[in-house]
Amino acid sequence: MPWLTLAVAIPGFGALAAALLPARHTRAPSWVAFGAATLSLLSLLVTLVRFDAGEGMQLVEEAVWIPSIDVAWRLGVAGLSLPLALMTAVLFLPAIGYGVGPRPLTRAAAALLLLLESASLAFFLAQDFFLFYVAFDVTLVAMYFLIALWGEANRRYAALKFFLYTLIGSLPVLLGIIVLFLESDPATFDMIRLAREQPLAGAGAGASLTFLAFFVGFAIKTPIVPFHTWLPAAHVEAPTAGSVLLAGVLLKLGTYGLVRVNLQMMPDAFAQYALPIALLGLVSVIFGALVALAQRDLKRLIAYTSINHMGYVVIAVAAAAAPGISASARELALDGAVLQMVAHGVVTSALFFVAGFVLTRAHTRDLDELSGLMGPMPVYGTLAAVAMFASLGLPGLAQFPAELQIFLGTFDVYPGIAAVALLGLVVTAALFLLALQRAFLGETGAPWRGLPDLGRRELWALVPLIVLTVALGVYPRLALDLISAGSWLLP
Amino acid sequence: MEERTIAELPWLAPIGVLVLTAMLAVILALFVARGRQGRVGAFVAGGHLLAAGLAVWVWLDLGPSEVMEGTVMMDGLGLAMVAVLGVAGAVGVAMARPVVAGTDREGEFYALLTAATLASAVLVVAADIALISMALGMLSLTSFVLTGYLRRSARGNEASLKYYIYGSVSGAAMVYGFSWWFGLTGETSLAGIGERLPEAPTAALVGSTALVVLGLGYKAALVPFHFWTPDVYDGAPLPVAAYLSVLPKIAGLVALARVLPAALPDDAAGWSVAIAAIAAATMTLGNLAALRQRNVVRLLAYSSIAQSGYLLMGVAALPGSDQGLPALVYYVIAYAVTNLAAFAVVLAVQRERGSVDVSAFAGLGARHPWWTVALVLSLLSLVGIPPLGGFVGKLEVFTAAIDAGQAWLAVVAVINTVISLFYYLRVIAPTVLQAEDEAPISPVRRSLPLGGALAATAVATIAVGVVAEPLLRLAEAATMLGG
Numbered sequence: 001m002p003w004l005t006l007a008v009a010i011p012g013f014g015a016l017a018a019a020l021l022p023a024r025h026t027r028a029p030s031w032v033a034f035g036a037a038t039l040s041l042l043s044l045l046v047t048l049v050r051f052d053a054g055e056g057m058q059l060v061e062e063a064v065w066i067p068s069i070d071v072a073w074r075l076g077v078a079g080l081s082l083p084l085a086l087m088t089a090v091l092f093l094p095a096i097g098y099g100v101g102p103r104p105l106t107r108a109a110a111a112l113l114l115l116l117e118s119a120s121l122a123f124f125l126a127q128d129f130f131l132f133y134v135a136f137d138v139t140l141v142a143m144y145f146l147i148a149l150w151g152e153a154n155r156r157y158a159a160l161k162f163f164l165y166t167l168i169g170s171l172p173v174l175l176g177i178i179v180l181f182l183e184s185d186p187a188t189f190d191m192i193r194l195a196r197e198q199p200l201a202g203a204g205a206g207a208s209l210t211f212l213a214f215f216v217g218f219a220i221k222t223p224i225v226p227f228h229t230w231l232p233a234a235h236v237e238a239p240t241a242g243s244v245l246l247a248g249v250l251l252k253l254g255t256y257g258l259v260r261v262n263l264q265m266m267p268d269a270f271a272q273y274a275l276p277i278a279l280l281g282l283v284s285v286i287f288g289a290l291v292a293l294a295q296r297d298l299k300r301l302i303a304y305t306s307i308n309h310m311g312y313v314v315i316a317v318a319a320a321a322a323p324g325i326s327a328s329a330r331e332l333a334l335d336g337a338v339l340q341m342v343a344h345g346v347v348t349s350a351l352f353f354v355a356g357f358v359l360t361r362a363h364t365r366d367l368d369e370l371s372g373l374m375g376p377m378p379v380y381g382t383l384a385a386v387a388m389f390a391s392l393g394l395p396g397l398a399q400f401p402a403e404l405q406i407f408l409g410t411f412d413v414y415p416g417i418a419a420v421a422l423l424g425l426v427v428t429a430a431l432f433l434l435a436l437q438r439a440f441l442g443e444t445g446a447p448w449r450g451l452p453d454l455g456r457r458e459l460w461a462l463v464p465l466i467v468l469t470v471a472l473g474v475y476p477r478l479a480l481d482l483i484s485a486g487s488w489l490l491p
Numbered sequence: 492m493e494e495r496t497i498a499e500l501p502w503l504a505p506i507g508v509l510v511l512t513a514m515l516a517v518i519l520a521l522f523v524a525r526g527r528q529g530r531v532g533a534f535v536a537g538g539h540l541l542a543a544g545l546a547v548w549v550w551l552d553l554g555p556s557e558v559m560e561g562t563v564m565m566d567g568l569g570l571a572m573v574a575v576l577g578v579a580g581a582v583g584v585a586m587a588r589p590v591v592a593g594t595d596r597e598g599e600f601y602a603l604l605t606a607a608t609l610a611s612a613v614l615v616v617a618a619d620i621a622l623i624s625m626a627l628g629m630l631s632l633t634s635f636v637l638t639g640y641l642r643r644s645a646r647g648n649e650a651s652l653k654y655y656i657y658g659s660v661s662g663a664a665m666v667y668g669f670s671w672w673f674g675l676t677g678e679t680s681l682a683g684i685g686e687r688l689p690e691a692p693t694a695a696l697v698g699s700t701a702l703v704v705l706g707l708g709y710k711a712a713l714v715p716f717h718f719w720t721p722d723v724y725d726g727a728p729l730p731v732a733a734y735l736s737v738l739p740k741i742a743g744l745v746a747l748a749r750v751l752p753a754a755l756p757d758d759a760a761g762w763s764v765a766i767a768a769i770a771a772a773t774m775t776l777g778n779l780a781a782l783r784q785r786n787v788v789r790l791l792a793y794s795s796i797a798q799s800g801y802l803l804m805g806v807a808a809l810p811g812s813d814q815g816l817p818a819l820v821y822y823v824i825a826y827a828v829t830n831l832a833a834f835a836v837v838l839a840v841q842r843e844r845g846s847v848d849v850s851a852f853a854g855l856g857a858r859h860p861w862w863t864v865a866l867v868l869s870l871l872s873l874v875g876i877p878p879l880g881g882f883v884g885k886l887e888v889f890t891a892a893i894d895a896g897q898a899w900l901a902v903v904a905v906i907n908t909v910i911s912l913f914y915y916l917r918v919i920a921p922t923v924l925q926a927e928d929e930a931p932i933s934p935v936r937r938s939l940p941l942g943g944a945l946a947a948t949a950v951a952t953i954a955v956g957v958v959a960e961p962l963l964r965l966a967e968a969a970t971m972l973g974g
Contacts, residue, residue: 068960
């Protein structure tokens with residue numbers, strides 16, 4: 001049974017089915033969407049059972065597609081892709097459950113959400129560059145429509161900026177893919193072969209340019225300062241579930257690309273640029289934290305913390321690529337990077353739900369206006385507090401083990417950068433504690449006294465994420481055993 | 492010699508069918524009643540498709556061959572392009588039917604269209620400068636008349652006149668360039684020219700080649716010979732604009748692909764660099780000019796100028812890479828179906844809303860979801876979003892360019908792709924993001940040929956990308972004989 005293909009294809013066909021449903025069955029799109037997402041998650045869970053952690057790339061499914069240019073439908077999992085794919089499938093369930101746009105879920109919304117899921121899973125599981133690139137661009141199209149159709153007041157501008165900016169990023173990736181294709185012998189788009197044969201080994205000018213082309217593309221997606229300016233607008237204007245998916249899944253496309261392509265296929269070139277890239281990651285960490293600290297809009301604040309958290313991942317990946325790092329430190333750094341990707345996905349999704357819930361009730365996300373929300377909404381307040389503590393890296397919650405490993409790994413080769421990055425942690429702690437205090441604690445403001453606490457639909461969206469946050473924090477081996485970077489790293 | 496000519500006739504079957512169709516269409520138009528001229532249209536469409544089918548038959552059954560003493564190359568490239576032209580022409584006829592139905596010269600319109608297809612078909616197989624000149628002249632004359640078909644339209648007359656003047660000068664320039672080639676080499680066949688031309692004095696060589704490129708480039712709407720395009724597309728009946736955006740463009744580009752490597756073998760005088768520069772200028776100007784357009788037809792006109800630039804990348808890569816020709820063939824097919832799909836939707840909107848301004852597209856998604864899907868697919872394909880046909884086409888030409896050492900051109904194309912997204916989204920966004928305008932919609936009868944053309948081209952746009960393998964194999968096999 002081609003479980004991976006099923007995981008990708010079921011949401012894809014589900015999208016088509018949802019689009020073709022007759023208009024009078026108003027509840028059908030929700031069922032189709034939820035059913036497809038559930039089946040997709042089940043396929044990935046089966047894959048999890050069959051997966052042998054520590055054995056590298058496995059369970060590869062291959063079907064001929066365009067033999068003239070050696071393009072195949074090739075999917076496979078390794079320690080890097082399986083956790084991310086699982087995280088994606090898990091995150092889509094609350095997103096679909098909460099829905100975008102009018103309730104019940106419209107056909108267009110269901111189709112777009114499922115299309116996004118199919119493309120995201122295809123991206124993480126793809127072992128063929130053609131499929132990789134198709135998935136990359138389809139996520140752009142799907143997210144553009146999700147933002148433009150059901151976003152907030154300034155959605156058209158934000159959606160356009162998102163699409164244009166990330167398309168600018170995806171095109172250098174295309175050029176890089178073409179160069180890798182032409183340099184390989186015989187010419188191929190097979191990512192497994194390219195990672196093994198490394199046609200651009202060594203650090204010549206051609207390898208450098210190709211590396212930089214890929215880097216720019218993935219840096220825009222991650223995003224790394226200074227390519228981050230699309231992110232605040234897109235996150236703020238997107239509908240709640242859209243922001244959840246944007247932060248939880250789409251940002252990981254960039255960091256996954258950095259590891260899968262830049263690190264695994266062009267390690268020599270990466271070694272050359274490791275320090276500048278680590279510094280850029282550091283700038284993202286500090287910049288993201290400081291700008292988040294200055295925000296009044298809760299959603300914008302969370303958006304900037306995403307830049308901060310992804311900065312840690314970039315530092316870790318750059319450290320892993322640095323020449324002179326010991327094998328154990330490299331393993332630590334990459335384990336931490338992937339765990340941070342998963343943890344950030346779960347935690348920030350929870351945070352965006354938190355921001356969405358306050359908007360639907362109070363019709364504002366302004367931290368200066370809100371106060372004392374813990375009073376009328378204790379459940380909501382508690383869950384929000386847990387999510388915020390997780391995001392600032394409190395031990396016992398998801399992001400702490402990840403950031404710990406990142407720092408341990410980075411310290412081996414860039415102790416200065418690790419030390420300065422710790423400042424980012426301090427600022428992040430400050431900004432979340434301030435946000436928590438301003439919005440949730442203290443005297444409940446007059447307009448907020450009668451606000452209802454979380455309803456069933458919102459609880460179903462938020463609670464599973466909080467549970468996962470705690471689970472990953474208390475027992476990170478759940479993910480770390482799966483990741484085991486030592487098994488898929490280059491010698 | 493007569494025996495050989497007769498023996499070669501089967502290879503000319505596709506061309507012959509187009510000739511017969513054109514002639515019989517004129518006669519048929521005389522005899523068929525006024526209100527039934529649609530039958531002439533059906534006959535002409537059938538003739539186009541028969542020509543396409545015969546091209547395939549010749550390729551598979553008879554095999555490629557040069558005929559008529561080397562003046563006509565019925566090779567893989569030529570036959571593949573004749574097939575594409577035949578199908579595209581048939582789609583053009585289908586799109587034209589609702590617009591020209593009931594007009595007083597409907598039958599002649601179809602005959603002229605067939606004559607234009609015939610001229611394009613000859614252009615893609617011609618290997619002799621005299622034949623090229625003749626074919627180009629015939630293509631030009633038929634195009635001018637088709638543009639001005641709606642005689643009562645002032646814009647149509649203006650467009651036709653502009654096209655006529657511009658086209659005549661360009662055509663004359665090309666013939667003048669050819670006359671220099673003849674003078675320098677004493678030959679009219681491209682192969683013969685190729686043997687002697689590189690030794691000619693550089694000034695004469697460069698000057699005459701520039702004139703030749705002028706003539707063929709004007710048909711393909713290359714910069715700086717593109718000025719006629721927006722006015723002509725805007726003034727001509729919309730199906731004619733759609734037709735002009737595909738058939739003469741293919742004919743001009745394929746003729747360039749034949750003429751330049753044959754007359755200047757081994758990249759003599761470095762023509763690939765000049766063509767690459769023209770490609771860069773064409774795509775950039777086309778995209779930048781489209782940014783300000785609110786008239787969707789003019790927008791598509793500039794867009795098709797930019798697409799000529801991408802297509803020309805394949806020609807520029809010919810000396811340096813053997814991927815150049817397959818890339819050109821593939822992108823031609825993808826571009827043809829995609830552009831026709833886009834025009835089909837615009838025509839449908841024009842018939843219903845009476846306007847082709849961007850505002851006429853507002854709320855289209857709610858009222859005509861399938862038209863909107865077709866529009867989004869075709870425009871995203873033109874941008875190059877996978878897995879649509881336009882993406883695979885761009886992938887192929889980018890690969891060819893990088894393989895030919897013209898990576899800079901690929902980078903320019905990439906930048907242009909991003910620019911183009913901006914204006915394509917300007918058309919897509921109102922269809923799904925805006926509500927309909929309150930303007931009354933004229934009740935218009937559904938047109939079966941137009942609907943069929945729209946559906947077929949939209950499906951083809953996806954199919955060409957997803958099921959790319961057969962077309963890529965075809966493109967690889969579509970080789971040129973004689974260099």
